[in-house]
Amino acid sequence: MTDSYDLNELREELLTLGAATLYEASGWDTFLPPQIRPAWPGARIVGRALPVKAAAGDNLPLHLAVERAQPGDVLVVDAGGAPHGYWGEVLAVAAQSRGVLGLVIHGGVRDVDRLEELGFAAFSSLIALQGTLKDDAGTVGDAIRIGTASIEEGDIVIADRDGVAVIPAGIFADTLEYARARALREEQYMNRLRDGELTMDLLGLRLPAEP
Numbered sequence: 001m002t003d004s005y006d007l008n009e010l011r012e013e014l015l016t017l018g019a020a021t022l023y024e025a026s027g028w029d030t031f032l033p034p035q036i037r038p039a040w041p042g043a044r045i046v047g048r049a050l051p052v053k054a055a056a057g058d059n060l061p062l063h064l065a066v067e068r069a070q071p072g073d074v075l076v077v078d079a080g081g082a083p084h085g086y087w088g089e090v091l092a093v094a095a096q097s098r099g100v101l102g103l104v105i106h107g108g109v110r111d112v113d114r115l116e117e118l119g120f121a122a123f124s125s126l127i128a129l130q131g132t133l134k135d136d137a138g139t140v141g142d143a144i145r146i147g148t149a150s151i152e153e154g155d156i157v158i159a160d161r162d163g164v165a166v167i168p169a170g171i172f173a174d175t176l177e178y179a180r181a182r183a184l185r186e187e188q189y190m191n192r193l194r195d196g197e198l199t200m201d202l203l204g205l206r207l208p209a210e211p
C-alpha cells in the first residue's frame with residue numbers, strides 16, 4: 001500500500017501536517033501514550049516502523065534491530081516502560097550509519113546531549129542512567145502494542161512535539177488524503193476566526209433553540 005509512496009518526498013508535508021492531524025485523520029487509536037516525549041527539543045521523525053520488543057532491562061533486541069534495519073526505518077520499541085537507558089550515543093551512531101531515522105521507545109534513553117548533537121531523533125517515556133543486560137533477544141519485526149496502538153513493520157511513524165502517531169500502512173493513503181482535507185478546512189476556519197467568528201458557531205456547538 002505505502003510502497004507507491006516515497007516517504008522522503010512526503011517528509012516535509014507530513015511534518016507540516018503533524019502527528020496530531022495525522023492521528024485524527026486516521027480515525028483509529030494510532031497515538032502512542034503521551035508519556036513518550038522527544039528526548040531533545042526539536043526532534044522530529046517521519047519513517048517506517050520496525051517494531052521491537054525488549055525484556056525489562058535488556059537491550060539485546062535493539063542491537064539486533066540495528067543489524068536488521070533498512071534505511072528509512074524507525075525503531076519502535078516496547079520495553080514496558082522500564083527505567084533503563086536502553087539506547088544512547090553508541091547505538092545512535094551505529095543506527096545512523098545504517099540510515100535509521102529515529103527511535104521511539106516505551107522505556108528509557110540516555111546520552112541525550114550526544115543524541116541532540118548527532119541529530120538522532122529519539123522519543124522516549126523517560127531518560128535513565130541505569131544500563132542494561134544483553135541476554136534476551138526479545139523480538140524484532142513482530143507486531144507490538146504500545147498503549148492502544150498496535151504497530152506492525154512498515155507502518156508510518158510521525159513524531160513531533162505533540163507526540164507520536166503510528167499509522168497502519170494499509171490506511172496510510174486514506175489517512176493522508178483526510179489529513180490534507182482537514183488541514184485545508186482548519187485553514188479556512190482560521191480565516192473566519194480571525195474575522196471574529198466563534199468556534200461555537202463555526203463548529204455548530206450551540207444547542208438547538210427551545211421551542
Ligand SMILES: O=C([O-])CC(=O)C(=O)O
Binds near residue numbers: 059089110
Ligand atoms: O550502551 C548502551 O547499552 C546504551 C547506551 O548508552 C549507548 O548506546 O550509548
Ligand SMILES: [Mg+2]
Binds near residue numbers: 089090110
Ligand atoms: Mg552510552
